[in-house]
Amino acid sequence: MKTAFITGANKSIGFETARQLLHNGFYVYLGSRNLDNGLRAVKQLKSEGLTNVEAIQIDVTDDHSVKNARLEIGLKTDVLDVLINNSGVSGAKSDENGNYIPQTATGTSVEVFKEVYEINVYGVIRVTQAFLDLLRKSEAPRIVMVSSSQGSITLHSDPAYKYYNFKGAVYLSSKAALNMYTVNLAYELRDTHFKVNAVSPGFTKTDFNNNRGTGTVEDAGKRIVKYALIGNDGATGKFFCEETNPQTGEIPW
Template identity: 50%
Template sequence: MKIVLITGANRSIGLETAKQLSEKGLFVYLGTRDLRKGEEAVRVLNEKGFQNIQAIQIDVTNVESVLVAKNIIEKEKGQLDILINNAGILGDVPQDASTTSIKNIQKVFDTNFFGVITVTQIFLDLLKKSNNPRISNITSGLGSLTMHSDPNWKYYSIKAISYVSSKTALNAFTVTLAHELKELKFKVNSIDPGYTATDFNQHKGPGSVESAASFIIKHTLVDENGPTGKFFSNDIEDESEESPW
């Protein structure tokens, strides 16, 4: 049974991803900053028949928290097959480039960028014990500089400096990490689940959490011939589903 860790998974897309992976027979560590919320989410899932899901406390902005989570998984399972870096925040809005405070930008980067690097680096040795390690960095179409430069893009007007730049930086991490691990069996990709209706955006997105989770899983559970170092988006209307950087 493959072992999965999903950060920020006690609600919305992360929670739905945990459910769908569980249905596929994987064991899922449901990562959450507030363990009580995570345990409550798991309790509800258990009542619905999902048994191979376990809550684990992990605050991606706290190194000690990540180390504790790593030690728990190592003791219980001995390895990690899949890491889905899903935890993310929007930050205070509005986010105009000319007026948004450095404090606001740094707060978003702490979770969306530095948090991902922290978790990935700490769990890398457990992932290397897997026969087919996978790292999926959950990004946003708003992280594409190419799309932001196209006035015809439907989200062209959304220029939130804290969030947008954090996801662009995250995509850069994906590219560099995938290159570093390309001689191993790793597949490292940025995955944009699309503009989804969640608490994150006051449920304004047109997409469903079911579709978002399914898209993440599709581009995570790739075989040995699958791509690495790519950027996939659920909002791209193309057969490849690949987004420009």
């Protein structure tokens, strides 16, 4: 039975991705910063008859927590087939009246950048490096970086892009940085069986965006799972968003 580890999988897109991988015959390690939330998520999945799942406590901002998660999973399996780096934050802030504070390049503090990068970039690096040894033992290791089309510098430089006016210096730049890490990682693993890709699930209706999204978690999960299951002849080192490009899925960096 193939195995997968998903960070931030106790709710929303991560939870749905876990559900779909379970339906595909995987054993899923469901990562959650708060273990109780993870256990509740596992209980829900098991109530649906999806039993090959267990919760793993992991705070991607904490080296000790990441190492413990790696040790815990390593005691349960010698091989990890899929790693999905799903944990992420928008860094959105509100004033005392509940109004959204724009993430401007001219006015957003460095502390806000640090807070978001700690999860969206450094957290991904911590987790990926910690689990590479287990992934290397797989015959077909897959790493999916859950990114966003908002991290595409090419698209956000084009006034014709539908989200061109929806800027956000912190979140957008964190995803661009994640994308560059993806390119470098895929390059370093190019002569192996690894497939490493960045995938945007699309503008999905979740609490991440105060339910302003237009897509469903089911569709978002399908988009991620597609690249977790990609064949040996599939792409690596690419950026995909089927919402933006329904034909081939690939979008520019």
